[in-house]
Amino acid sequence: MLLALPLAAAAQTNGELWEITSQMNIPGMPAGMGAQTQRVCQGADPAQNATRDKERQDCKVTDVKQTATRTTVTMTCPQGRAVIDQTYNAARTEFKGAMRFSGKDGEMTMNMSGRKLGACNLQEASREREEKMAAMKKQIDARMAAGAAAQKREADRQIKECAAAVERMEFSRLGVYGECYKKKSDAQCKSTLDVMHRMSPAIGKACNARVAEFCKRYQTQEGFLKTKGDETVAQSCGVSTASIKAAQCPRAAQSGSLAFLGAFCPEESKPIAQEHCAGRDYTSKLGGKYAQFCQSYLANADFERAGGSQPQAAPARQGSAADQVKQGIGQGLNKLKGLFGR
Known part of the structure; x- marks a missing residue:
């Protein structure tokens, strides 16, 4: 009885070292995916060998069939059902086989072949495998x-x-x-x-x-000015530039928002332009309060048409405000003469 314990311990530690090559075949995917070769220390129990890998530790062996030249192990796993079928040569030093898996995600076959290399220590192999997995x-x-x-x-x-x-x-x-x-x-x-x-x-x-x-x-005056009344932005926001102008131009006139009026509001801008953007008063106040307003107003071609629908903001120019106004004086005065009859 005392000798039984060391013998049992020896039986649990003695194993066979196999070099196993495997490759996956999944319907609809290139054949031979994930081909790899590894060395595995296996014991005499097919059921333990089948569930030794960490990814199969939650599987339960439901059937084992073993002869001198063939071993079949059937398992149920959380993901589905797996069957390992291996056929050995007479000396049991080589095998060919496959693991077929079927589950809710479909079917997969892993083809395998192996050759025996010698003996190994199961406990040491298990420890090395756990260290490697860690x-x-x-x-x-x-x-x-x-x-x-x-x-x-x-x-x-x-x-x-x-x-x-x-x-x-x-x-x-x-x-x-x-x-x-x-x-x-x-x-x-x-x-x-x-x-x-x-x-x-x-x-x-x-x-x-x-x-x-x-x-x-x-849709505010400040935001509309910063985006230069971009119609693409309006469409992306589910609004129209026309509706924003209709809402904001009267408010701009009431608050005296010259920048918004000069860029987008022809009707509300016209009286201001008549008063401040023509004649000696205009030329004597270059760079003053109404300079940018007048520049925007005069640069906007749509404002020359009564009730212009969608005027665009004037393009940016180089130089000081006074320089910008001077550049447009000649053209602007001619426009105003025709527009206001002055």
């Missing part, structure tokens, strides 16, 4: 942590970019969130937004809120 897990965890950190940095960058878009009234910086703000039912927009939401819900939440804030600000 090292791999550590590497994977480190990579995942690095990936999560990189993803957070990118999320922070995009959220800041959306905030800057509102601060500077630059619609393009809102990216796809701006482009798809009023087109969420569009198939391409829906697909893109779904992918981005899965990657980072925080970005979508923050940037969608910023788009709403941008569009609200766009």
